[in-house]
Amino acid sequence: MSAARYLEESREKVDQALQSLMPPEDSHPARLVSAMRYSLFAGGKRIRPVLVLAASGAAGGREDDALVPACAIELVHTYSLIHDDLPAMDDDDFRRGRPTCHRAFDEGTAVLAGDALLTMAFDLLSEGGQVTGHELRLQMVRELARAAGWRGMVGGQQVDMDSEGTQADLPTLEYIHTHKTGALIRCSLILGGLSANADESTLKALGNYGERVGLAFQVVDDILDVTATTEEMGKDQGSDAARGKVTYPGLFGLEEARERARKLVQDAKAAVEGVDATGRLAEIADYVLLRRL
């Protein structure tokens, strides 16, 4: 199966699982549930949950055993987008070509929809301990909470916000990216590994891959923010730069930024060389990242 086909099939699997796990549209309180579903089913590419499945497969597990942790990751990712888009933060009106949650509903509902999605992620992880074993599930809770919390994703968003309009240096830029986006991507790989009951050294290799791929994602996003059209991005072109945010092309120029992305993908693939039994992780890194440069 080609990488494109694998990604598409996995995305469909994740979408189906999310549909079966989420409360239906007419659940009470309707406005809250509608807002949660609006943002969750907004046509996302489901890269993070697909990485959970691929990591589980790479570590010798059954991919389907990793579906619930995969959905938990996507809920956390979606919550982070809703909150980051708020007027008090990035103040974005559009995402993936549609009005952001607080524009389609209202700010209060958007805050709560994010809160509810984050909370539900832990509800999902707490289930199914019978399959994976309670200790492994509890370890997933810990990994996700650490990756998403003050030392992880939320910390990265705070530093990003704090550094807006300032001339941030490279260590600050790297802190932002390894935390704001990198931590959750790394966690996707770890959750996949834990679903397959992987040993310590496999988890470490998966984590290293996740760190590099996570950083590469951000470099590629920064590059596309400069080079892609508004239509391709689903958000205003050059909006990060216009807002005075530090970006890789801003710091290094476009060509050097591209070179960094390529090197990160190479390092990511090297990190899982002895682990990636299916070869999917290498394929995904090539397909999702290099193709877009």
Added chain:
Amino acid sequence: MSAARYLEESREKVDQALQSLMPPEDSHPARLVSAMRYSLFAGGKRIRPVLVLAASGAAGGREDDALVPACAIELVHTYSLIHDDLPAMDDDDFRRGRPTCHRAFDEGTAVLAGDALLTMAFDLLSEGGQVTGHELRLQMVRELARAAGWRGMVGGQQVDMDSEGTQADLPTLEYIHTHKTGALIRCSLILGGLSANADESTLKALGNYGERVGLAFQVVDDILDVTATTEEMGKDQGSDAARGKVTYPGLFGLEEARERARKLVQDAKAAVEGVDATGRLAEIADYVLLRRL
């Protein structure tokens, strides 16, 4: 030991535990950690975590074994206050006599501080599975996620927001209160029971007590919103009524509301009659609720 003394000593225990579990003030990112600590150490009475300890004791457990789950509950409670105070929701400038988190810092930081506290609660619960057993800890994660999520606290806040300025009926009022405040109070009792490895019937009795006490809290708060001075409340007197919120005194009048609170306390005590070995749960209900009427 008198109820007052017990509450005070337990509060101190919880405060010490929170101090040891929270990142120190100078942790990076400093602004985020400061905001988390600002709201967490704002002089709260720690009623919910004290109920966790008391429930653990009542069910025959060691109270100290319940300290970490108790802290997790307080983190979730604090996050909910920060988000509820936001301009997009209740738009409150003061809480407990101090500027609210978004006034002392900024709105974006307040959203993130709430997110980080909520996330950290699950991090805390994921630890210490060695002591309580992994299955029990995982059950705590589930109970907390359900109590705090779309079917629980967040759902209650949504309906509260949706019904502002409308003439809500009694079922709506009760939905709001059993979810917005009741669910987390009930969960405090359950987490205490789980810390003591209580059996099903004990957990059920604790849950029933929690439901009644939770509702009584809200009725008493509504009454105090009408009768207490701004100084006593630490927020504007009559602010709920002024905002057009449905309240118990608004629906029933002051006397009937008082009668309801008394009846709820009575029912709560009856629910744990065979369980409350230490008698603390009955004392707390009397002391915290009846005394304030």
